[in-house]
Amino acid sequence: MRPEIIVVGAGGHAKVCIELLQAQGDKVAYCVGNPDSVDSCLGIEVLKSDDHLQALRTEGYERVFIAIGSNAVRKKLATKTTEMGFQLVNAISPAAIVSPSASLGLGIAVMAGSVINAEASIGDLCIVNTGATIDHDCVLGLGVHVAPQCALAGNVHIGSLSFIGVGSKIIPEIYIGESAVVGAGSVVISNIDSAVTVVGVPAKALHKI
Ligand SMILES: CC(C)(COP(=O)(O)OP(=O)(O)OC[C@H]1O[C@@H](n2cnc3c(N)ncnc32)[C@H](O)[C@@H]1OP(=O)(O)O)[C@@H](O)C(=O)NCCC(=O)NCCS
Incomplete structure (x- = not known):
């Protein structure tokens, strides 16, 4: 089996995730994008269709990171790749602070400066x-995205696939x-x-604004 990682995605979020993977010592073999993707992402060749995934699996690649910002699309591609036999890896910045008592799922991105x-x-x-800061006893469900500079105080629970916009508290x-x-x-x-x-301070349902 090949230890290099396949990154699914080739946009701005993928760039950040590739650098997280490299900072933790992993090598990225290819990005997998779509026909509109760039030819290379941070110098890594972009294969322009999901159709390449099965061939990569057959070639012996087994580690994948889904670097897609959309929560629903990230979940869909994670399901597709794991059904092919890929394993989801994590991308955790060495500049993040993660409590030893925190529990971490698979396929997560934890970026620089987060706690x-x-x-x-x-x-x-x-x-x-x-x-972003996620304080004690918070629970994030599957595929939640907490955007840059958000602050979640203690014991906040966020359901699957929810999105918390930049700078929210x-x-x-x-x-x-x-x-x-x-x-x-x-x-x-x-x-x-x-x-x-919801939007605003304090946050209210958008249709009420
Ligand atoms: C909340 C959000 C998703 C709404 O997007 P949308 O459905 O396209 O809504 P619109 O842009 O049509 O705005 C609808 C109304 O809500 C208001 N509104 C939108 N976002 C708002 C916000 N964050 N705070 C306050 N008001 C907001 C708009 O001013 C508009 O008001 P109006 O009807 O009086 O003109 C979007 O504005 C937002 O905040 N996205 C977060 C993006 C982000 O954090 N990305 C990080 C990526 S890492």
């Missing part, structure tokens, strides 16, 4: 983006449902239902 504190739980395929003990969206710069002081978009 994951005591007994927090980070689900599979989550993104903890640059400078969430007070302690808040529950957010699945596939919810918190707009950039929001301050969340009450629970949020699934599939709702």
